[in-house]
Amino acid sequence: MREASRDRIKAFLTLLPSMILVGVFVYGFIGNTIWTSMTDWGGMGALALDPEKNFVGLANYVELFTGFLGSGFRQDLVNAVYYSLMLLGGAVGLGMFIAILLDRKPRGEDLLRTIFLYPMSLSFIVSGTIWRWLLAPQGGVNVLPTYFGLEPLTFDWLSSRSAILVFNWQDILRILLYGVSLVCILAGVAVLRKNRRKAMRRLASGVAVGLFVWLFGDVVPDAYMMREEHGFNLATLGIIMATIWQYSGYTMALYLAGFNGISQDLRDAAMLDGASAAGYYRHVAIPMLKPITISAVIILSHISLKMFDLIFAMTGPDNAETGHPALNMYLTTFRANEFATGAAIAIVLFLIAATFIVPYLVSQYRERGRR
Amino acid sequence: MKKALLSLTMLAAFMLLLVGCGEAPEKKEAPAPAPKAEAEAPAPAPAPAKGNDLEIFSWWAGDEGPALEALIDIYKAQNPTVNVINATVTGGSGVNAKAVLKTRMLGGEPPDSFQVHAGQELIGTWVKADRMEDLTPLFKEMGWMDVFPEGLVKLIGTDTGIWSVPVNIHRSNVMWYIPANLEKWGVEPPKTWDDFFAAAEKLKAEGVVPLSLAQNWTANHLWESVALASMGADNWDALWSGDLAFDSPEGVKAWELFGKVLSYTNPDAPSLSWQQATDMVIDGRAAFNVMGDWAAGYMTTTKKLEPGTGYGWEASPGTAGAFMFLADSFGLPKGSPHRDNAIAWLKVLGSKEGSDAFNPIKGSISARTDSDLTKYNAYLQSAAADFGKDRVVGSLAHGVAANETFMGGFASVMEMFINTKNAEAAAKACAQLAAKSGI
Numbered sequence: 167m168r169e170a171s172r173d174r175i176k177a178f179l180t181l182l183p184s185m186i187l188v189g190v191f192v193y194g195f196i197g198n199t200i201w202t203s204m205t206d207w208g209g210m211g212a213l214a215l216d217p218e219k220n221f222v223g224l225a226n227y228v229e230l231f232t233g234f235l236g237s238g239f240r241q242d243l244v245n246a247v248y249y250s251l252m253l254l255g256g257a258v259g260l261g262m263f264i265a266i267l268l269d270r271k272p273r274g275e276d277l278l279r280t281i282f283l284y285p286m287s288l289s290f291i292v293s294g295t296i297w298r299w300l301l302a303p304q305g306g307v308n309v310l311p312t313y314f315g316l317e318p319l320t321f322d323w324l325s326s327r328s329a330i331l332v333f334n335w336q337d338i339l340r341i342l343l344y345g346v347s348l349v350c351i352l353a354g355v356a357v358l359r360k361n362r363r364k365a366m367r368r369l370a371s372g373v374a375v376g377l378f379v380w381l382f383g384d385v386v387p388d389a390y391m392m393r394e395e396h397g398f399n400l401a402t403l404g405i406i407m408a409t410i411w412q413y414s415g416y417t418m419a420l421y422l423a424g425f426n427g428i429s430q431d432l433r434d435a436a437m438l439d440g441a442s443a444a445g446y447y448r449h450v451a452i453p454m455l456k457p458i459t460i461s462a463v464i465i466l467s468h469i470s471l472k473m474f475d476l477i478f479a480m481t482g483p484d485n486a487e488t489g490h491p492a493l494n495m496y497l498t499t500f501r502a503n504e505f506a507t508g509a510a511i512a513i514v515l516f517l518i519a520a521t522f523i524v525p526y527l528v529s530q531y532r533e534r535g536r537r
Numbered sequence: 538m539k540k541a542l543l544s545l546t547m548l549a550a551f552m553l554l555l556v557g558c559g560e561a562p563e564k565k566e567a568p569a570p571a572p573k574a575e576a577e578a579p580a581p582a583p584a585p586a587k588g589n590d591l592e593i594f595s596w597w598a599g600d601e602g603p604a605l606e607a608l609i610d611i612y613k614a615q616n617p618t619v620n621v622i623n624a625t626v627t628g629g630s631g632v633n634a635k636a637v638l639k640t641r642m643l644g645g646e647p648p649d650s651f652q653v654h655a656g657q658e659l660i661g662t663w664v665k666a667d668r669m670e671d672l673t674p675l676f677k678e679m680g681w682m683d684v685f686p687e688g689l690v691k692l693i694g695t696d697t698g699i700w701s702v703p704v705n706i707h708r709s710n711v712m713w714y715i716p717a718n719l720e721k722w723g724v725e726p727p728k729t730w731d732d733f734f735a736a737a738e739k740l741k742a743e744g745v746v747p748l749s750l751a752q753n754w755t756a757n758h759l760w761e762s763v764a765l766a767s768m769g770a771d772n773w774d775a776l777w778s779g780d781l782a783f784d785s786p787e788g789v790k791a792w793e794l795f796g797k798v799l800s801y802t803n804p805d806a807p808s809l810s811w812q813q814a815t816d817m818v819i820d821g822r823a824a825f826n827v828m829g830d831w832a833a834g835y836m837t838t839t840k841k842l843e844p845g846t847g848y849g850w851e852a853s854p855g856t857a858g859a860f861m862f863l864a865d866s867f868g869l870p871k872g873s874p875h876r877d878n879a880i881a882w883l884k885v886l887g888s889k890e891g892s893d894a895f896n897p898i899k900g901s902i903s904a905r906t907d908s909d910l911t912k913y914n915a916y917l918q919s920a921a922a923d924f925g926k927d928r929v930v931g932s933l934a935h936g937v938a939a940n941e942t943f944m945g946g947f948a949s950v951m952e953m954f955i956n957t958k959n960a961e962a963a964a965k966a967c968a969q970l971a972a973k974s975g976i
Contacts, residue, residue, distance in 0.1 A: 209942050210975050213642060214666035234969050238949035303805040325807035327956060401807075483632070484753040485807055486952035500636035502945025503662060 196516070203227070203509035212503045219506075226510040232390055239511060240335055242489040244396040248331070249406060249490070250470040256410040258462055261417025266447055268418070269425040279422065283415040290412070294479025297408040298324065301480075323404035324481050324488065332397030336388040340379050343386065347376035401487035405477055409470070417462045424455040460526065467522045471515055491515050591878040592622040593867075594641075595652035596634035599627065600834075604899035608704075611894060612885045619878050624648060630754070630935070642668060647870035649879040654936030655693040655703050655866040657777075661940020661974075663868070664700050670869045671698030675880065681887050684905045688929040692937060693866065701866035702887045705901035708830045708920055709932040710762040710853040710861040716846065718821050726825075726851045730766060730794060733825075733854050737801045740824050749823035750802040751814035756951050757934040759827050763798055764791035766855025770928045777931065777938045779976050783967035792960035799955070812839075819848075827853045829863070829935070833916040834900025844916040852923075860927035863935035864904060942974035 203226055205219040230236040264282055268275050285293060300306035301323035308319040333341060350372025358365040379386065428451055436446045452459075474492045481488045483497055491511050499508030591612075597605040602625075609621055626634035631652070638651055647668070653659045663669050676682055676699050682690065685703070693701055714726055722743055727733035737747035750759060765773050768787045775781035782788065803823065806814070815832050817823035819840060826832070833850070836842045852859070867886055873879050885891040892903035897912045902921045910918050931937030936944065950970065954963040 209973070210661060210665040210940065212666065213639060213662060213668065215645075215668070217666070234966060235946060235949075235973070237953055237966075298808075301808075303808055322805055322808065325805055481807070482752060484948040484952065486949065486956065487807065489952075496636075497945060497948075500639055501632075502942050503639075504942060504945070 199509045199512055199516075202506055203513050205506050207506040207509075208502075208504035212505055222506075226506050227514070230507070230510055230514070237394060238486060238489065239491065239494055240394070241396050241486055242491045242494045243514070245399060245402055245488070246471060246473075246490050248398040249402055249473070250467055252402075252406045253409050253413070253470045254463055254466055256406065257413040257417050257466055258459065260410060260414040261462070262421050262452070264414065264418040265421035265425060268422055270443075279419075282418050285412045286416050288412070290473075290475035291479045293408060293412050294476040297404065297411075298480045301404045301407075322401065323407075324401050325485075326400040326403075327487060329395075329397035329399045332395050335394040335396055336390050336392075338389045339386050340383050343375055343379045347372045347374075347379070350375065399487045401481075401485075405480055405488050408476060408480065409473070412476075413466060413469070417466070420458050420462050421455060424458045425451060428454060464522055464526055468519045471519050471522075589618055589878070590620045590622055590649070590875055591616075591882055592624055592648045592875075593650055593652075593882065594624045594626075594634070594638060594648035595867075596626055596628055596631040597652065598625045601899060604895050607894045607898055608885060608891055611891055612882055615885065616878065616881055619875075619881075642870070645872075647872050647874075649873045649875045650867045650869060650882050652865055653701060653868055655701055655864040656931050656937030657940045658936030658944070659693075659701055659866070659868060660695055661942065663870070664695065664698075665940075668871055669700050670871055670873075671700070672702065672869060672883070673699050675702075675883060675887075679884060679887055684889075684907055686904075686906060686924070686929060689862070689864075689904060692862075692929070692931050693864070701868035702883045703864040703866040703904040704886050704892065705865055705896050705899055706904050706920075706924060707863050707901050707935075708860055708923070709758065709863055709935060710765060710856045710859065711828065711830050711832070712762075712851050712853040713815065713818055713826045713828060713832055713836070714824060714849050714851075715818060715821070716849045718818075719824065719849075721821075722824065724824060726849065727854045728851075728857065730763070730798065730854045734797070734801075736824070741801070745821070746803045746817065746823040747801040747825065748798065749809075749814040749817040749826045750799075750806040751809040751811045752807050753948060753951065754934060755811050755814065755828065756799075756806070756955065757947060758829065759798070760791075760795050760951065761861065761933045761938075762827050762853040762856060763795045765859060765861060765930065766853065767791040767794045770859045770930050773930050777933075777976060779971070783971055784961075784964040788967065789960050789964045792954065792963045796954070796958050796960055799958075830916065830920060831900060833914075837914060837916070838900070844914055850916065850919075858927055860923050860929050861932050862924070862929055863932040863937050939976060940974055943970055943976060946970040946974070 202219075204221060204223055206222045206225075207217055207219040211217060230239050268279060268282075272278070302308075303320075303322055303325070304318075307323065308321065310319070312318050350368050354365045354368030354372060356365075357368070432450065433446065436450050441450070472492055473490055474496065477488055477490050477493055483493060483501075492515065495508050495511040495515070498504045498511060593605075593609070595605060605623070605625075609623060613619070613621060626637045628634060631654075634652070638648075641647065642663075653663070659669070673694075676685075676690075681702075689703065689706075690699060693699060693703060712726070719726065722740060722745065724736045724739060725732070727736055733747070740747045748759075750756060767790055768776070768781075772781055772787050776783065776788070803809075803814075803817065809817075811828055811832070812835060814823075814826055815828060815835060818826045819836070819842070830850075833844060833848075836848045837844055840847075842848045851857075867883060869876070869879055869883065886895075887905075889903075889905060889907060889909070892905055893909050893912055896903050896908070897914075897917070900917070902908070902913065902917050902924060906925060908921065910921055913921065933939055933944070933947070939947070947967070947970065950963055950966045953966065954960070957963075
């Protein structure tokens with residue numbers, strides 16, 4: 167008993183330094199940023215030795231989401247959401263596809279694996295510069311068809327001003343509620359076979375929310391005083407291509423490791439039962455790799471939310487077409503001297519990243535508790 | 538055994554903690570040593586006394602490096618015992634340097650003297666924060682009040698003082714063209730924007746882009762020339778003193794004219810650098826380009842074109858008689874570690890010898906009215922002549938007219954306008970921005 171408590175003290179003392187360091191340099195600074203975001207630090211005299219800071223509550227956030235001058239931030243945020251979704255789909259899908267091909271053990275598999283993984287080892291600045299050249303209006307990708315005797319492409323990969331999937335920012339609350347209803351319904355469908363009651367509850371609440379917004383949408387307040395359209399800017403496609411190029415090798419490596427971890431017996435058993443190759447992956451291998459998919463999604467999603475250097479190298483600052491809140495935060499803080507607004511943007515990004523990571527952590531804890 | 542292992546781990550952990558604590562103050566210094574190490578290598582022969590340093594912080598590297606070196610050489614000749622530390626952070630217009638400078642100043646570690654765009658960019662950020670020393674005594678001592686134009690001194694100072702020594706003067710409102718090309722197309726350099734629109738239709742028919750434009754900041758650059766033409770120099774000044782509202786009819790009209798001008802520019806602008814936009818003019822893909830007169834340096838030095846015959850210039854349409862300037866300057870931060878050395882440096886910058894050594898290399902004109910024009914090329918001589926007689930107004934895109942809060946916000950207003958082409962909304966957004974940034 168005494169031995170055990172002594173061990174505990176030793177363990178605590180051993181962990182103490184890192185606890186203090188993490189406490190100060192991670193959580194302390196998060197706290198400080200939150201506090202800064204609730205002050206009016208910025209503008210004239212922001213860089214004085216003892217700058218004047220007054221507590222203003224959530225005014226900076228309100229300004230960002232509903233103010234006239236926050237329109238750039240809102241576009242960046244919408245952009246980042248589309249960017250994250252496309253990157254997730256692209257990198258996970260392509261990575262899985264390459265992994266399946268390589269799992270079939272073609273000749274030269276080792277070499278191919280290295281080639282696919284290689285882009286990972288480049289820094290974002292390097293790959294951003296390469297892709298900027300490739301996607302230049304009169305060069306690279308656009309002149310590729312001329313080698314086959316075709317007309318050159320004329321798409322402005324990084325400077326197109328057209329947008330698709332455009333919506334009105336005034337409707338953002340309604341759209342979010344539709345999103346909630348969709349998630350509820352999907353979650354209900356997912357457990358339909360296992361737990362009928364739970365499924366019914368989820369389906370019912372999802373349908374209720376959806377119906378409510380559909381029928382009484384006017385009750386939900388407008389998020390903004392006038393029409394303001396945001397959408398997916400096609401210029402972001404170039405950035406997405408570059409990021410997928412860089413990260414699909416990484417997801418490929420993750421999946422390949424997972425596929426190799428599945429025992430040969432299982433595979434043989436599936437084959438004996440008459441599973442085709444496609445059937446094996448569809449019903450056996452990929453469902454078994456759910457943890458890998460989850461970790462890939464989490465890693466990629468927070469990378470895409472923090473993306474800065476690649477975009478900076480490819481399109482530079484002030485390019486609203488490919489804007490990203492992380493860039494906006496840097497410019498707001500260090501160019502325009504609006505420290506409080508910059509801190510608020512940082513916190514918004516932090517909270518969005520947390521929505522990806524916290525549910526994962528919670529489910530991990532629960533699983534460990536069950537064991 | 539186990540116990541020993543445990544205590545060893547603990548010891549290691551504590552050591553880590555100590556190192557962690559010790560590191561914190563050291564970290565602050567991190568940006569400084571790197572340039573130090575680089576600059577110390579080619580130190581001058583008469584071994585400078587230790588600790589007798591002068592740290593000059595600027596973004597002049599690459600093409601502009603030799604011009605700065607010329608200044609440093611003069612300084613070293615006059616002050617052989619001082620060890621000059623040339624701390625440059627690369628990146629055009631100081632995009633990166635300004636951020637590094639801010640972290641250094643916030644950390645309480647100012648360089649001895651730093652480069653800054655003269656005008657509100659300096660005043661709004663550093664003077665209002667009470668971080669600069671007033672240089673009026675130095676200006677009086679050196680007799681600079683008489684050799685710098687009065688309008689210029691007013692724009693780089695406030696009621697309470699003069700805050701920096703201008704090293705060079707660039708002109709922002711210049712329109713560039715290739716005379717031979719214009720002759721081929723049968724077009725005259727336009728005097729007003731209406732002339733331009735008439736010529737533009739002709740050029741469009743020829744398949745030539747009337748006006749080449751590059752990435753975002755060049756749109757801001759074009760805007761200031763268009764707005765100056767649209768409202769005139771008096772209203773332009775009133776705009777920045779707060780006497781004329783941005784959403785006044787004059788302000789809206791400027792945005793409307795700008796929208797019309799934009800429709801004659803190349804669609805791939807955001808993916809071009811300003812040099813590429815100039816190249817379009819040189820190659821004959823575009824007829825005109827509005828850019829600051831660093832374009833003259835580019836065409837003369839890099840493209841080997843003869844000023845006047847190889848390339849031509851004109852004040853941008855509707856702005857003849859006005860000289861929209863921007864200037865690089867050096868200031869003296871409060872708490873400069875080697876104040877006397879820094880003042881000696883500022884004296885070199887403001888001297889005739891210093892500015893005539895620097896400017897012909899940099900491709901700009903001297904702020905002094907008595908500079909030796911024989912050292913300058915044809916373009917610079919004409920710019921110097923205009924600077925002497927024209928109405929001098931401040932540039933927005935390059936930091937003279939408005940503080941950094943306004944400039945940062947203006948970039949996103951510009952993006953909004955390019956997407957929506959809504960002059961009314963852009964003018965309103967500018968008005969809000971002006972209120973926010975205290976104009």
